[in-house]
Amino acid sequence: MERYKRQINLPQVGIDGQQKLQKTKVLVIGAGGLGSAILPYLSASGIGTIGIIDGDRVEKSNLQRQVLFSEESIGESKVEIAASRLSALNSETNIKTYYEFLNPDNAISIIENYDVVVDATDTLSIRYLINDACILANKPFVYGSVYRFEGQVSVFNYKNGPTYRCLFKEKNTKVINCEEAGVLGTTVGIVGMLQANEVMKIILESGEVLSGKLLLYNTLNNNQNIIKFKREDSINVDKNFYNSEHLADQIIHINALEAFYSNSQLIDVREVGELPEMVSEKIIKMPLSLLDINIKKLSKDKSYAIFCQHGIRSLTATNFLKSNGFSNVKNIKDGASVIKNILENEKENSIY
């Protein structure tokens, strides 16, 4: 406790607060510019467990702002270097590293293990993923991002408070990141420090957490603005939403010929009576309108390729199966008429 004396002396911390820090698990997503600012302060404060996830290696152009790394780190995994630096700083902190990027498949299972999640990433789409995974896992999410000399900081999903989607409803992919826009290390450092400070407040239950408030900081003129926002009850992020929003992107589209000669079972989701009619042991008929009832007849261990007339209803069916735990489902882009031709060719060939 000797090393934490200066902060324990604060009435807002005390022995109790120090124990809270020691018991808390914080996940920092991204070990770049923001992560370099956030991580050492979290570790030095005596936070018990810190998880770091990043699939990148250190590059020369990172060193200007990612101060956790040195010239010898170039080419090394960011999480490994970060972990060794943090362990040297505070051997009492348990560091867990994930040498991978956060993705729709690993997000919830990683986030579940932590109490507070910190977004130190640099892409917009990943923020929606972090946000939605934090809602499902019921974790507060400390957001920070930078554009040139300006920063945005907020805390989402804190005690059922508003989320990132309540602030930025539209998913816009045109926004540029640090690499393209250019940024000073000090700007990223200030924003990271504001985030780390919110993490401390959440754990210590002190002060006013930036929940329902977006802090805008301009480092060129030192102006600060706060914008208040409310929880939007119309935005309902549940498991189905998560799957269709994040896992649907990963749907594999395949053409009929490829599907026919693969080891996948073909599923025809057209309604009864639609033409062309076809019968083959390769094809199961399961109209889209009855898919939810018939789903029990399918096995999650098998692989399936879904088709309809033009690949549109089959996409709905593919999404539906994916969100129900079927991992080996592909969507057939071209439809029934192509499959009919393949079947007829097969028949002709078998005559000889």
Add this chain to the structure above:
Amino acid sequence: MMNTITVKYFGEIAEATNCNEEQVATASNKLSDLIEELSKKHDLKGFSMIIALNQNLIELSDDITINNNDELAILPPFAGG
């Protein structure tokens, strides 16, 4: 009567408007009209933006009115880190 509104811009939008803040006089008392005026003046079409009126985030609709001395903030999401 004209309304004078303080408008604050952030991020890429501040670069497009070439200022962080300006005073705008408008004859309309509808926020949607003012946004339309600003959008034309600074060519803001194509920006993804959110709007706060007197420090509170609002959803732009036709029935939101503005008053003299109101403060407006127009900002995009940021991506970097």
